[in-house]
Amino acid sequence: AQSVTQLDSQVPVFEEAPVELRCNYSSSVSVYLFWYVQYPNQGLQLLLKYLSGSTLVESINGFEAEFNKSQTSFHLRKPSVHISDTAEYFCAVTFTGGGNKLTFGTGTQLKVEL
Amino acid sequence: DAEITQSPRHKITETGRQVTLACHQTWNHNNMFWYRQDLGHGLRLIHYSYGVQDTNKGEVSDGYSVSRSNTEDLPLTLESAASSQTSVYFCASSSNLGSNTEAFFGQGTRLTVV
Helix, strand or coil: CCEEECCCCEEEEECCCCEEECCEEECCCCEEEEEEEECCCCCEEEEEEECCCCCEEECCCCCEEEEECCCCEEEEEECCCCHHHCEEEEEEEEECCCCCCCEECCCEEEEEEC | CCCEEEECCEEEECCCCCEEEEEEECCCCCEEEEEEEECCCEEEEEEEEEECCEEEECCCCCCEEECCCCCCECCEEECCCCHHHCEEEEEEEECCCCCCCCCEECCCEEEEEC
């Protein structure tokens, strides 16, 4: 069975500072990796995903994540955060041959302060 | 625009009552999913369906049921509501069985069982 660990439940950061949200996974088979974002009182939206190819993937709003197979990690980073990035971020995986069933981490609340 | 809608957005019910949460999508997606979101647990899969008349149990299916009579809808029924089922429920859909496919989420239903 696969699992996802997000060690940081909350990450406070000042505006324009860099941030890294950590995600580690465990699986005996190949996985696909996703980051979803949940803004207050809304559903989840896909932020970015790693399927294959380049290990560095980017989103349209400045976030990036790097797949590291040896460390089984998929950490999310942004070099300079904005107040509007305040949200909960979920790391998730699906595994090859397992359909679309997502296994989620417990989430990281990013709080950007002035 | 295609979308996925959940109703109601908020519901308060009494212990022991039967409750049905609606999920309707206009993406014409074959796959539909129900998750519950709880603090410290992230999102966990309750039930899912890969097409009409197909339903499957997820990680936390006890006390819940679903039926899929058409492509657009996957209602979630709590047979006899319990306080442990107080949670935020999310419906999601995706287009095919590939593990790399993005899932689209509804806005969520906040259910309180008193």
